[in-house]
Amino acid sequence: MQNKKHSTLGLVKRFAPYFKKYRWILTLDLFCAALTTVCEMVFPLIVRYITDMGMNNMQSLTVGLVLKVGAFYLVLRIIDTAANYYMADIGHVMGAKIETDMREDLFSHLQKLSYSFYNNTQVGQLMARITSDLFDVTEFAHHCPEEFFISGLKIVVSFFILAGVDIWLTLIIFSILPILLFCSIYYNKKMRRAFKKSRHQIGKINAQVEDSLLGIRVVKSFANEEIEEDKFNEGNHGFLEIKREQYMYMAGFQSTTRLFDGVMYIAVVVAGALFMIDGKITPSDLIAYLLYVTTLLTSIRRVVEFTEQFQKGMSGIERFFEVMDAPIEIFDAPGAVELKDVAGDIKFDHVSFTYMDDNTQVLKDIDLHVSPGQNVALVGPSGGGKTTLCNLIPRFYDATDGRVLIDDKDVRTLTMHSLRSQIGVVQQEVYLFSGSVYENIAYGRPDATKEEIITAAKQAGAHEFIMQLGDGYDTYVGERGVKLSGGQKQRISIARVFLKNPPILILDEATSALDNESERLVQRSLELLAKGRTTFTIAHRLTTIRNADIILVLTDNGIVEQGNHRDLMAKKGIYYSLYSMYSDTIAE
Known part of the structure; x- marks a missing residue:
């Protein structure tokens, strides 16, 4: 996973398109923000107007005028209340929708990443990125445009109003x-770095907790x-x-911000x-200045309070x-076609593979x-590439060379969906999802009826x-499936695979972790499952593949022996040695 540094501006530019779906909500939110700002900026002008009139022309300061000014400001406060309600409600919902969109995009991207990505990434780190990293x-999303818009508007409006009073x-x-x-930029950089380290550490803690709890029986x-x-x-x-x-x-x-409050x-x-x-300003002007500075500092304090949230969000x-930039290595080629009416004829044409x-x-x-319907067994020492060879068929990896x-x-x-829909995989390490037995079998074909699921269970014993x-x-x-x-x-x-009913089958050491009784029951189910399908069987228990049509002995040098059990035993080569060693182990 990439871990390069991103500039704040670069991140904001990449994040901005998430507002596109909600641009009208955002526009109205910023309009409401402008209304609340106008209401706040008018108050010092009202105070200055009344103070100035009271000091210079007391006779004109009538009860009617005061009540009119008060009524005008009350109307502004009602507008301010309505605008603030919209910002607090609809504005926050917009932020939640953007968070939801990002989480959906992230999960969708994770589904597209290849095995090699997950080989080098802790699940706990990914969990942190898809959950807690997006909470803020x-x-x-709500406050960033709002707070900066309000603060910028207040600074600009305050400058022009105050400049009109006294520019110096x-x-x-x-x-x-x-x-x-x-000072803000300096501390923001430091805080950004600290917040990123904090999130990375949380990911490490999540990974460690997940590892420990999933392995609690070993612990x-x-x-x-x-x-x-x-x-x-x-x-x-x-x-x-x-x-x-x-x-x-x-x-x-x-x-630092508090110090500048006092300085201002x-x-x-x-x-x-x-x-x-010197007579350059009046007392009413000074009062207006103080009120506007208070408004400015209140706005700056809001930005300061938002800074923590801003850096967490960034x-x-x-x-x-960083996850979204992880490259999708396996994808549908332009013009990829559907795989239909599969016979099960499989060829490896000068195939080589290197882990990048x-x-x-x-x-x-x-x-x-491999001809349609043939049962091919792969044997040989660990690390010889048996599983890798089989993983090339459903494109869990792509061949480095060859086809x-x-x-x-x-x-x-071919489209990956149509390709993988025609291939069934039974692995040594079975993964059952948290749920019922019914739901786990139905995962093989979610639209299956209850009768079809029960039939598949019967076929699997x-x-x-x-x-x-x-x-x-x-x-x-x-x-x-701990129970x-x-x-x-x-x-x-x-x-699950019976329910899927694929024409091509991959059995990856499907019985190696079972006791003898379980192996016997499972082997019987696998033999029934393999009937009539092109089947690749990876096996360490060599007695389970004696009836295979073709047995391939795969080592670091490639396929070194090929044939059925009888032919390979007669050659007295590597297969003979492996089988004899396994038979001796059973006898002991």
């Missing part, structure tokens, strides 16, 4: 703002609870240190008093785009033709044990 986007006093006051801006079996607690405490205290750094910069930022007030009082002594957006992240070559110049063809069609010219469970097909299997045995989980995964 709601506030950011106005320039003295506004000359302080660039210094405040410089307890080795009595290593204290080790796990120490690992967690180390990460947790690391997070605390990052928080300390974060709050140090926040304190510096807020203290005293500048207005001292300079204003001197100007009043760091979340930055981590969002570490430049490890696992397959070299593989030439292989993989199904019915004489290069798999890279799973119906009998399912009916003995507490709630039958509605039994909750627990996270990752079921290995053999039961495997038969449910086989039922």
Whole structure:
């Protein structure tokens, strides 16, 4: 995953298109923000008008005039209240919608990323990016344009109004703002860095907690609870240190702003008093100045308070785009066609494969033709590329060189959905989703009827044990199927493939983790599943593939032996040695 630095402006430009769907809501929100600003800016003018009239022409300050001015300002406050309600309600909902859109885009992108991405990325980090990293986007998306628009409007309007009273006093006051801006930029950079470190650390804690809790049985079996607690405490205290750094910069930022508050007030009082002594401004002008400075400082304080939220939002957006920038390596080629009416003829045409992240070559110049309906077994030492070879068929990876063809069609010219819809995979490590037995089998074909699901379970030899469970097909299997045995989980995964009914089948060491009784039951189901399908079987238990049509011995040098069980045993080569060693192990 990329971890490059992004500029604030660059992130804002990339984030801005998310407002496009809600541009009318945003426009109305900013219009309401302008209304609230106008209402606030009018008040000092009213005070100046009444004070000036009271000091210079008391006879004209009548009850009727005061009531009219009061009524006018009351109308403004009602408008201000309505505008503020819209901003607080609809504006926040807009922010929540943008957060939702981003989360959907992120999850959709994660679904498209290849195996190689997940090989090098912790799930806990991804969970942090898709959940907590985007929590602050709601506030950011709503308040960012709003707060900066209001603050900018107040500064501009205040400048022109005050300049109309006295340009020199106005320039003295506004000359302080660039210094405040410089300090703000300095502390903002520091805070941004600290917030990003904080989010990364939270991701590490999530990954560590997930790892520990999912492996809780291993932890307890080795009595290593204290080790796990120490690992967690180390990460947790690391997070605390990052928080300390974060709050140090926040304190510096807020203290600096507070100092400039006092400087601006005293500048207005001292300079204003001197100007009043010289007769350049009136007392009513000085009161207006003080009120406008108060308005300015209130606006600056709001920006200061928003700065923490701003930096949280920016760091979340930055981590969002780091994932979105992860390249989609496996995708449909332009003009990709649907794979239909599959016979199951598969060819590997001079196929080589190298893992790009570490430049490890696992397959070299593989030439292989499998006829429809043939059962091919892959055997050989670990790391020889058996699983990788099979992963090239559904395009979990793409061949570095050469071609993989199904019915004489290069798999890279086919749509991935149609390709993978025609291939069933049964793996050694069965993954069951948190839910019921019924839901897990139905995952093979979500539109299947209940009768079809029960039929698939019967074909997989799973119906009998399912009916003995507490709630039958509605039994909750627990996270990752923890409530079921290995053999039961495997038969449910086989039922899933029976339901899918694909013409091509990949069995990746589907029985190697089972006990003998479970293996016997599962093997019977697999033999029934493989009947009439082009099947690739990866096996360490060599007795399970004696009846395969073709047995391939795959090593670092490629396919070194090929034939059926009888022929390979007669050659007394590598297969003979592997089988004899396995038979001796069983005998012992």
